[in-house]
Every structure is written in C-alpha cells, then in structure tokens.
Amino acid sequence: MKRHLLSSADLDRDDALLVLDTAAELAALTGRTVKKLPTLRGRTVVNLFFEDSTRTRISFEAAAKRLSADVINFSAKGSSVSKGESLKDTALTLEAMGADAVVIRHAASGAPHQLAHSGWIGGSVVNAGDGTHEHPTQALLDAFTMRRHLAGGKGDLEGRKVTIVGDVLHSRVARSNVLLLATLGAEVTLVAPPTLFPVGVETWPCATSYDLDSHLRDADAVMLLRVQLERMNAAFVPSVREYSRRYGLDKQRMSTMPDHAIVMHPGPMNRGMEIASDVADAPRSVIVEQVANGVSVRMAVLYLLLGGAQLGTGEPDTDDADTGVEA
Amino acid sequence: MRQSVTYLIRNAHILGGDAADLVLRDGLIAEIASPGGTAIDGASQDVVTIDATGLVALPGLVDLHTHLREPGREDAETVESGSRAAAAGGFTAVFAMANTSPVADTAGTVEQVWRLGREAGFVDVQPVGAVTMGLGGQQLAELGAMATSAASVRVFSDDGKCVHDAVIMRRALEYVKAFDGVIAQHAQEPRLTEDAQMNEGVLSGILGLRGWPAVAEEAIIARDVLLAEHVGSRLHICHVSTSGSVELIRWAKSRGINVTAEVTPHHLLLTEQLVTSYDPVFKVNPPLRSDSDVEALRAGLADGTIDAVATDHAPHTSEDKDCEWGAAAMGMIGLETAVGVVAAAMVETGLLDWAGVADRMSFRPARIGRLEGHGRPIEVGEPANLVLIDPHAARKVDREMLQSKSSNTPYAGRTLPASVVATFLRGRATLLGGAVVDS
Numbered sequence: 001m002k003r004h005l006l007s008s009a010d011l012d013r014d015d016a017l018l019v020l021d022t023a024a025e026l027a028a029l030t031g032r033t034v035k036k037l038p039t040l041r042g043r044t045v046v047n048l049f050f051e052d053s054t055r056t057r058i059s060f061e062a063a064a065k066r067l068s069a070d071v072i073n074f075s076a077k078g079s080s081v082s083k084g085e086s087l088k089d090t091a092l093t094l095e096a097m098g099a100d101a102v103v104i105r106h107a108a109s110g111a112p113h114q115l116a117h118s119g120w121i122g123g124s125v126v127n128a129g130d131g132t133h134e135h136p137t138q139a140l141l142d143a144f145t146m147r148r149h150l151a152g153g154k155g156d157l158e159g160r161k162v163t164i165v166g167d168v169l170h171s172r173v174a175r176s177n178v179l180l181l182a183t184l185g186a187e188v189t190l191v192a193p194p195t196l197f198p199v200g201v202e203t204w205p206c207a208t209s210y211d212l213d214s215h216l217r218d219a220d221a222v223m224l225l226r227v228q229l230e231r232m233n234a235a236f237v238p239s240v241r242e243y244s245r246r247y248g249l250d251k252q253r254m255s256t257m258p259d260h261a262i263v264m265h266p267g268p269m270n271r272g273m274e275i276a277s278d279v280a281d282a283p284r285s286v287i288v289e290q291v292a293n294g295v296s297v298r299m300a301v302l303y304l305l306l307g308g309a310q311l312g313t314g315e316p317d318t319d320d321a322d323t324g325v326e327a
Numbered sequence: 328m329r330q331s332v333t334y335l336i337r338n339a340h341i342l343g344g345d346a347a348d349l350v351l352r353d354g355l356i357a358e359i360a361s362p363g364g365t366a367i368d369g370a371s372q373d374v375v376t377i378d379a380t381g382l383v384a385l386p387g388l389v390d391l392h393t394h395l396r397e398p399g400r401e402d403a404e405t406v407e408s409g410s411r412a413a414a415a416g417g418f419t420a421v422f423a424m425a426n427t428s429p430v431a432d433t434a435g436t437v438e439q440v441w442r443l444g445r446e447a448g449f450v451d452v453q454p455v456g457a458v459t460m461g462l463g464g465q466q467l468a469e470l471g472a473m474a475t476s477a478a479s480v481r482v483f484s485d486d487g488k489c490v491h492d493a494v495i496m497r498r499a500l501e502y503v504k505a506f507d508g509v510i511a512q513h514a515q516e517p518r519l520t521e522d523a524q525m526n527e528g529v530l531s532g533i534l535g536l537r538g539w540p541a542v543a544e545e546a547i548i549a550r551d552v553l554l555a556e557h558v559g560s561r562l563h564i565c566h567v568s569t570s571g572s573v574e575l576i577r578w579a580k581s582r583g584i585n586v587t588a589e590v591t592p593h594h595l596l597l598t599e600q601l602v603t604s605y606d607p608v609f610k611v612n613p614p615l616r617s618d619s620d621v622e623a624l625r626a627g628l629a630d631g632t633i634d635a636v637a638t639d640h641a642p643h644t645s646e647d648k649d650c651e652w653g654a655a656a657m658g659m660i661g662l663e664t665a666v667g668v669v670a671a672a673m674v675e676t677g678l679l680d681w682a683g684v685a686d687r688m689s690f691r692p693a694r695i696g697r698l699e700g701h702g703r704p705i706e707v708g709e710p711a712n713l714v715l716i717d718p719h720a721a722r723k724v725d726r727e728m729l730q731s732k733s734s735n736t737p738y739a740g741r742t743l744p745a746s747v748v749a750t751f752l753r754g755r756a757t758l759l760g761g762a763v764v765d766s
Contacts, residue, residue, distance in 0.1 A: 087651050108653035109524075109535035110605030117604070131653065133535030172535060199538060200529030 001304045004116045004125040008136045008179035016183055017156065020144050023293070023300035024153060030066055030296070040069035043306055046099040047073045048090065049128075050106040055267060055291070056128050060103045060137075063298035069306075072097070087111060091120035099123045100306055109133035124305040132170045138266055139176035141297040142223065143184055145290050149262050150220050158185035163215045165191040165247055166225025166274055167236075169198050173266045174225060178206045189215045193247065195236045212247050216256045223264040224249055224274045240273055250276040254284075262286045334756065335369050338362050339379035339715060341705050343681030349384065351711040354753040359707055377759075379715055382748055385685040387419025387712030389692040389701050391511070391589055392486070392565060392637035393662065395421075395452070397443060398436070399428025404642035404732045406440060409662070410449035411730040412640070414757035416662040417714035417747040418450050420693070420701045421640075425457040426487040432457035432468035434476035441478035448766045449757045453698055456480040458499045458510060462488045467499060474506040481697040484511035486565055487612075489547060491517050496551060500560035507697060509587075511563040512551055514572070515613065519543035524653060526599045526614045534602060536652065539614045541569040548572050552579035552586050563695055564588040566639050568613040570623030577632045587695050589637035590624050592661055592668035597621075597737060607648045607655030608737050611641070621672075628687060629678040635692040638665050642733030659737050663729055666716055667743025674718070675744055681718070700753075711754035720746040730763055 001018070002010050011019070029037060045064040047057050057073065064071045076090055087106075094102055101124040104112045109131030116125040129135040147153055150160050162181055168174045168190050181188050182205035189207040190197070201208055209215055216222060227243060237243045244250075249263065257263075263275075263285045271277045280287060334351040341347055341359075348365045350358035358365050369376045395409035404412075406423070413421045423440050425431035431440060437454035444452020456473035460466045462485045473480040483503060490496045490512060499510050520543045525531050527538020548564055552575065555562035567573060567588045579586045593611065598618055601609040609615060627633040641658025648655055661668075669688065673679040679687065693702025703709040722745075724738040750758035757764055 086646070086649070088649055106651065108651035110653075111651040113605045114651060131535050132537075175533070175535060198532030199527050199540075200532040203529050204532075 003305070005136050005301055005305065006112050006116060006125065006127045007134045008139050008176040008183070010136070011180065011183060013156065013183050016140070016143070016180060019140055019297065019300045019304060020147060022304060023140070023144055023296040026299045026303070027293070027296040030299075036066050036068060038068045039303060040064070040067040040306055043069045043100040044098055045069045045071050045101045045103065045302060046094050046097070047071065048076065048094065048102050048104045049074070050076050050104070050111070051129070053105050053129065056105060059291070059294040060128060060298050062295045064302055066295070067299055067302060069302065072099070087114065088118070088120055091115055091118070095121040101126060101302060103128045105129045107131055126301060126305065129172055131172065133172050134176045135172040136176045136180070137294070137298050137301055138173050139180040140301065141290055141294040142177055142264060142266070143180055144293045144297050145264065145286055146186070146221050146262070149286060150260070156184040157181060160186045160220045161218055162186050162188045162221045162223065163191055163219040164188060164223045164225065165212055165249070167196045167227050167231060168192045168201065168225070169196045170228070170231070171225050177223070178204050182206065191215055191247065193237055193243075196231075213253065213256070216253055217258070219257055219261050221262045221264055222249060222257060223266075226266065226268065226270060227274050244273050248274055248276065249279050251278050254279050254282065264290060266290070333367070333374045334751070334754070335365065335367055335374050335376045336379045336384065336715070337376060339382050339384035341384045342685050343383050346380075351713070351751060351754045354711055356705065356707055356709050356711050359705070377715070377749065381719070382715045382717050383681045384705060385681060385714050385716060386689040386703060386705055387701060387714055387750065387752065388417045388665070388688045389696070389698060390418050390421040390638050390640070390662065390665070391482070391635055391692045391696055393421045393423055393640040394426065394642065394658070395423045395440070396642055397427065398439065403644050406443035406452055407447040408730065408732040409640070409642070410444060410447040410452060411763050412660070412662040414449040414750050414752070415730045415747065415763055416664070417666050417716065417750050417758070418662060419712040419714070419750065419752045420451040420453060420698055421662070422453050422455050422482055422696055424486045425455050425484060426462055430457050430461050431455065432460050434469065434472040437473050437478040437480050438476050449763070450752060451698075451701065453696060454478045454480055455482045455484050455486070455511065458483045458485045458490050459495060464488060464490060464492055464495060467495070467502065470499070470503055470508065471506065474508060481506070481508050482511050482563070483508055484513065484565065486511065486513045489513050489515040489517060491547070493550065493554065497554050497558060500555055500562060501558045504560055509561045509563050509695065511565050512547065513565050514544045514547035514551070516543040516546050519546075523614070524610070525602045526616045528599070528617060530599050530602065536602070541571050541616070544569055544613060545571040545575060548575045552576070552584050555586055556582065556584045560585065562586045566591050566594065566613055566637070567624065567627070567633060568594050568616050568620065570620050573623045573627035573632055577627065580632065587634040587691070588632070589635040589692070590628055590633045591639045592636060592665045592672070593659055593737060594624055595621065595628070595636070595672035596668050601737070605652045607650065607652050608659065608735055610652060610655050610657050611659050612657035625672060625676070625678055628673065629683070634687065634695060636665065636669055636688050637692065638662050642731055643735050644733060648735050659735055660729070660731050660733055663731065664724060664736060664738050664743060666747050667722060667745050668738070670718065670745035671743055711751050713751045714747060715749040716745055717748050718745045722746045
C-alpha cells in the first residue's frame with residue numbers, strides 16, 4: 001500500500017484485494033460480541049470534514065474507534081481563503097496535534113492531494129470525497145459488497161457486469177468505481193443522459209450508454225447515483241419527472257434484471273427520482289448492507305495505512321496489534 | 328534627470344546579426360559602427376563600456392498585457408515593483424491592465440497609473456483603459472476622456488472579463504475609431520465558463536475540475552472578428568490559447584479584417600498536464616491547454632498570425648495561491664521569465680530567430696498599442712531603448728530572486744535557455760549585469 005489513499009488509481013489489483021480481504025477478516029472479527037480491536041490504540045485519526053457528510057464521517061469514526069484509535073472530528077465547513085481558516089492553517093494545526101491519519105472530505109477537487117503533497121502534514125491522508133473528483137473508500141465498499149454477492153466473497157470481480165446510472169459528470173463515486181472495478185476485472189457500463197457525461201468519458205476504462213433499459217438484462221449489479229435537484233436548474237435535464245422516466249430504476253425496470261442481480265446506491269437516496277421506493281426496499285437491494293460494509297472497508301484502509309502488518313500473521317507493528325488481531 | 332553617462336556597447340549582435348558597437352548618448356542611439364569603429368574614446372571617464380560579446384541586442388521589449396495591481400492590490404504588486412520586474416525581463420514599456428481597484432475607467436485613474444510609472448522610472452507604463460464602467464459590461468467608460476488624458480490611452484480592455492454583450496462590443500469598436508484606439512478583447516463566453524477551473528478535456532473529466540472549453544474562447548473571437556469587419560474597426564485578441572482561435576484569426580486576416588492577437592509565454596510552453604499536481608501556481612485564465620494547442624500557438628506566432636507575445640503578468644499573494652485549487656486565484660507572473668520562455672519555445676525550436684523575437688516582442692506590440700518611441704529599429708537617432716540578451720546563458724528560475732512582489736511563477740526550478748543581461752530606457756541602464764539599476 002502507498003502512504004495515502006487519494007484515488008482508486010492508487011490501488012493496483014493486489015492492493016485492492018488486500019484491502020477487501022482485510023475488510024472481510026475485520027468484519028468477521030468485529031461480528032462477534034466484542035466489536036472493538038486494540039490495533040490502533042494510541043494512534044490519532046482526524047476526520048477533517050470541510051463539507052457536511054454525516055454518514056461518511058460516522059462511518060470513518062466507527063471504523064477508527066473499533067480499531068481503538070483516538071478520533072478527532074474537525075468540522076471546518078465552508079473553510080477557504082475567502083471564508084475563514086485556510087486548508088494550510090488547518091493542516092498545520094492538525095500536524096501540531098500529531099495526527100497519524102487525516103480523513104478529509106472537501107468540496108474542492110484535489111484538496112486531499114494537496115494535503116498529502118504540500119509538506120504541511122506528515123501523516124497518511126485518506127480521501128473521503130473531494131469535489132467531483134473521487135471517493136475511493138466508497139468504491140472499495142461497493143466492490144466489497146459486490147464481491148460478497150457476486151463472487152462468493154473472494155478474489156476479484158472478473159467478468160461481472162456492473163451498470164452505473166446517473167450524474168456521472170458530477171459524481172466522485174462514479175469516477176472511483178470505474179477505476180477500481182476495472183482494476184478488479186469487472187465490466188462497467190455508465191448510463192446517463194449525454195449532458196451528464198464528462199468530456200473524455202470515452203477514454204475511461206468502461207462502456208457508456210444513453211439507454212438504461214438495454215443495460216439491465218445482463219447486469220449483475222445496478223448502481224444508481226444520486227441526482228441533485230439543482231442540476232435541473234442548470235439545464236442538464238429538463239425535469240425531475242423526465243429524468244425519472246428515462247433513468248430512474250422502478251419496479252418494472254427492476255423486473256428485467258437477472259434474478260441474482262443486486263441494486264446499489266451510495267446514498268443519500270432521492271426516493272422516487274433515481275430509485276423508486278419499492279426498489280430501494282426490495283430484497284435484492286443491498287443499500288443498507290453497503291453502509292455496514294463501509295465500516296469494515298474503512299477499518300481495513302486505516303489499518304493498512306497506519307499498521308501495515310498482515311492481519312493474523314503474528315507480525316504486529318505495535319505492542320497492541322497482536323492482542324488486537326487475536327482478540 | 329542625469330543624462331551624462333554615455334554607454335559604449337561593444338560587439339553586440341543587433342537582432343542576432345553581425346557584431347557591432349553601439350554608442351548610447353543623451354537618450355538616443357548616437358552611433359553604430361563595426362567593432363572598434365566608433366569615434367568615441369572608450370577610456371573617457373564619462374563613457375561606460377559594456378562588453379557585449381556573444382550577446383544579442385534587441386529593441387526594448389514591449390508588453391501589451393501586464394497587471395501591476397496598483398491601485399488596490401499593492402500587497403501583490405505595485406507599479407514600482409512591477410516596473411522593476413519588467414526592466415529585469417528586458418522590457419522598456421508595459422501596458423498596465425485596467426482591472427485594478429478602483430478600475431481604470433476614468434481619466435483620473437489612468438493618469439495616476441501613468442504618473443506612478445514615470446516616477447518609478449524603470450519602464451514606460453502605458454495604462455490600458457477599461458471598456459465599460461467598473462468592467463461591468465453594461466455602460467461604456469469615458470473612452471474619449473482617457474484617450475485625451477495625459478496617459479493618451481489607445482488600448483481599451485475589460486481584461487479579466489469578456490465584453491460579452493454584442494451591442495456593447497460593437498459600440499466600443501466603433502467609438503474608439505475617433506482616436507485610433509483598439510479594443511483588446513478577453514475572449515471568454517461567460518456562461519460557458521461559469522466556475523471553470525481548467526481546460527475542458529479528458530483530463531478535466533478525470534481530475535473532476537470544471538472545464539473551460541475551447542469553444543468559449545473561439546465563439547467570442549469568431550463573433551468579434553465579424554463585428555470588426557462589419558464596422559471597419561481595429562480589434563486585438565488577448566491571450567489566445569487554442570488551436571481553433573489561431574485558425575479563426577488566420578482566416579480573419581486572410582479576409583482583410585483588422586485584427587491582431589497576442590499569446591502568453593506560458594501558453595507557448597506549458598500544458599494542462601501540470602494541473603495533475605493540483606498546484607494552484609498552474610491555475611491561470613485562459614487555462615493551460617493541450618500539446619496540440621501549444622503546437623498551433625507556436626506555429627501561429629511563427630507565421631505572424633499571432634502578432635505578439637504578451638506576458639499577462641498576473642501577480643498574486645501567497646494567500647491567494649497557497650490554498651485548494653478551486654479557491655485559488657487565476658494567473659501567473661511572467662515579466663522576468665518571458666525572454667527565457669520564448670527562447671525555449673520559439674528560438675531553440677528554430678521557429679523564430681532573434682529578429683523574429685524583436686518583431687513579436689517589440690515592433691508589433693508597440694505598433695498595436697500606438698506607442699511612440701518604442702518598437703523602433705536599432706538605428707542612429709532612434710531612442711536608446713535596448714535590451715541585451717545572452718542567448719546561451721541558461722538560468723534556473725529561483726522564486727527568491729524575482730523582482731516582482733509576488734512569487735507565483737510556474738517556472739520555479741526550471742532552467743530557461745537565455746538570460747537578459749542589460750536593459751536601457753532612453754539611454755539609462757535599468758538593468759546591468761542582470762541586476763536592476765536604481766535611478
């Protein structure tokens with residue numbers, strides 16, 4: 001593993017499988033009555049959130065706490081040169097506090113990259129979503145979820161067909177998923193109206209389509225992306241109803257999917273827009289499980305970035321790690 | 328002002344040609360002779376002799392596009408510090424853009440900038456007047472008052488903002504004909520570039536940065552060359568950055584439309600690949616483009632489609648650059664590195680010789696800006712505005728060594744192949760041995 005996790009592109013196949021395997025192991029360990037491992041005792045993880053995201057923050061917080069790390073939540077909403085303390089000053093403050101890892105969510109694409117490469121801090125940086133760039137731990141938890149349902153919880157996703165539908169242009173989830181799923185051998189098709197594809201998407205390691213119906217019949221997983229209502233005002237699509245009719249997953253469309261295929265959504269959902277309520281609550285929907293898997297995957301990421309030792313090999317890198325793993 | 332020093336410049340290659348000796352006296356080029364052939368006594372106390380063996384002598388460079396930030400952002404640059412940077416870069420005249428605070432949209436403000444330039448004394452600072460009040464794009468500024476002011480403004484621009492309203496643009500183009508003015512358009516269709524962060528292309532999609540599409544520049548250029556043709560006016564296009572823009576301007580010139588254009592040094596050398604670092608020092612407007620755009624800009628400058636190199640020197644404080652990409656200010660400084668960058672992009676590649684550099688960095692920009700006394704041939708009796716360049720003295724750009732008050736250079740750590748050795752403004756050395764000379 002590299003020192004930082006900034007993009008899904010930072011993970012080669014071996015790295016990605018190591019994270020997923022580690023997450024599986026941690027999920028098994030914390031599935032017991034005692035959820036907490038002492039693995040990262042004495043280490044400090046800072047959740048640096050410049051943008052509201054309660055679900056991602058509490059997922060990272062739960063992950064760090066289950067590894068016994070000290071967690072500092074730093075909410076700096078709206079922080080930028082014009083609005084208050086700069087990213088630089090915030091980073092220097094965290095460095096002074098001795099952060100071992102900084103989990104950063106920021107509205108500006110590239111902010112985690114800058115944090116990692118500016119020399120402002122010495123610890124590891126985990127990208128928890130930056131602007132319209134990437135959200136690699138979301139991709140990891142999605143891959144983890146797909147692997148459980150489509151690949152027996154082991155190995156890669158070779159040949160699995162994944163359809164990702166929605167606002168690709170503004171979606172960090174789509175970018176990170178395309179990169180990671182391609183690394184893991186899955187065949188991804190992005191589906192969106194032409195206005196919501198970025199320029200150059202034809203060079204990405206995936207297929208693209210404007211037609212949802214033709215990419216449901218052979219899909220192993222269908223992932224809906226959140227569509228933000230303000231896109232309607234910027235003429236990306238004519239109306240909510242038209243989007244929903246052409247790109248929303250409703251019960252009728254879901255019925256054309258193979259029996260084994262799963263429905264996914266990174267949340268938060270717009271029920272009735274990109275996903276019908278009865279689809280979100282259908283047995284094949286794994287949306288709630290995605291949330292649970294998010295904690296395991298983020299535990300694995302923090303463990304591997306901060307610990308580095310193989311789980312269960314008896315080669316701990318801290319005094320606590322051996323008891324941690326065996327606990 | 329003391330004018331007593333006479334300079335004898337020995338063995339300089341005028342426009343890169345044969346070596347010659349030049350005598351600068353009383354603000355003029357007093358003599359030009361083959362080496363050793365001047366009538367002057369080099370041993371005299373009043374004569375300073377400069378050995379220019381191996382150096383190229385060009386007319387003092389003229390920059391059609393600088394931001395000196397005064398009044399308003401004296402923390403980033405002042406007329407004085409920007410003038411020093413200009414002298415260090417080999418310039419004897421710079422046009423100061425109007426997007427100051429307050430905006431240079433009145434005779435009073437342009438005269439203030441002009442006077443500050445005279446007081447600093449390193450280069451002639453020629454103010455550019457705003458086209459519209461407050462750069463608002465709605466109401467014409469008093470262009471005539473600025474033209475007849477002490478600053479004799481001839482170039483008008485809302486640079487930083489596009490004059491996007493077609494009617495306002497038409498009226499401005501027509502109006503300045505009364506005093507032989509020119510509208511310098513910042514070609515950027517505003518709706519297509521809202522919150523744009525970098526060149527729109529494959530890379531912007533991957534980096535998740537909002538794109539600034541080439542069409543936003545090209546659509547305005549296409550409209551404006553047609554407007555200029557329709558009303559028979561003179562149009563200048565600022566910082567051309569795309570291959571499509573070069574094609575449009577080439578087409579317009581072939582039709583006889585009275586259009587001129589400039590390109591920045593950074594668009595001749597740097598590409599959008601640098602944005603992968605998310606380092607805001609590479610954030611600029613218009614944005615760094617692709618390799619093929621760089622090739623087209625170089626070709627356009629070489630064949631004269633693009634008339635001039637203009638720096639778009641845009642100083643910003645470190646607070647405005649040392650932050651996340653999206654929050655950072657756009658712009659890079661360029662006065663002190665222009666010659667080195669042009670040498671790397673145009674001379675070393677064989678696209679321009681030094682006479683060509685003189686044409687694109689002095690003769691033509693002076694003519695576009697209707698600037699008297701600059702961009703003149705190096706001949707006896709002409710004003711002694713000169714620059715001496717060592718074409719083989721590679722120099723590593725060091726942020727700490729810059730004269731500008733700001734340090735947002737994209738070239739820090741890069742080695743550029745040529746250096747400016749000396750600059751003379753009407754016979755006074757403003758730069759000697761690479762060091763700025765205070766008056």
